[in-house]
Amino acid sequence: MQHHISEHIISAKNLSIGYSNGKKPAIIVAKDIDLSITKGQLIAIVGSNGIGKSTLLRTLAGIQSPLNGTIDFLDKPSKSYSPLELASLLSIVLTEAAVSKNLTVLELVSLGRQPYTNWMGSLSNNDNAIILEALEATQLSEIQHKKCFELSDGQLQRVYIARALAQDTPIILLDEPTTHLDLFHKASILKLLKTIAHKKQKTILFSTHEIDLAIQLTDTMIIMTPETTVHNTPCRLIEQNVFNTLFPEDFIVFDKMTGRFTIK
């Protein structure tokens, strides 16, 4: 699919997200969300437990429907994309990945090419070239023949990112890609995502609880609080005192000078 050049790769207007199951009234998780996201950015979604970060990612990915409002990709309503078109537009990396860890690294990363292969799943030279590039970008070439169950959490996270890279979509969504990782590996993953966003001009959105790291490493952040959802550069968000609205202020305070939270 040819993507025409657009400033706004993702825009959401008046978006409400949540859950409805027919008869009962819908559970609104967050409302009045307005986003306009340009290409080639690394964007963190931040907010306390249960605020709706995963719900927002799943709604953007089309896994669940918005309760209200619209989502556009490249200025076209998300609903106007067929499932196959959507699979070449965005990839999603979920924490509880439902893939067999019995696969080798190479096999799992190759799954990223599924939207493009024929019904037999045979890979073309072009598919193989893209898979190799994804393995290299995530420094997995040397362990490509290892089984996924043999990997550390950090390596496994890189495998999921490589699969999304192999899917070669302009938008990549990741749900908490740094959970279970130590500080070094958290920072490594975020730096890798930033390099990919900038070098390959991809739009990468990820949810995280690593606010300090996100402030240092992302281009923009989406902050979800019970009252509002705001999107801006870390610098502007600090100026606007937004980080102090994330947690009860009598307990945790954000220090503008250091860009860190302190416990009272």
Ligand SMILES: Nc1ncnc2c1ncn2[C@@H]1O[C@H](COP(=O)(O)OP(=O)(O)OP(=O)(O)O)[C@@H](O)[C@H]1O
């Ligand atoms: N299938 C569901 N049906 C109804 N409510 C749900 C469902 N899944 C999640 N929720 C509720 O939606 C709200 C947002 O959940 P979500 O998982 O999006 O939060 P989150 O910000 O990703 O949280 P965390 O940081 O803890 O992962 C929570 O109150 C949760 O209980």
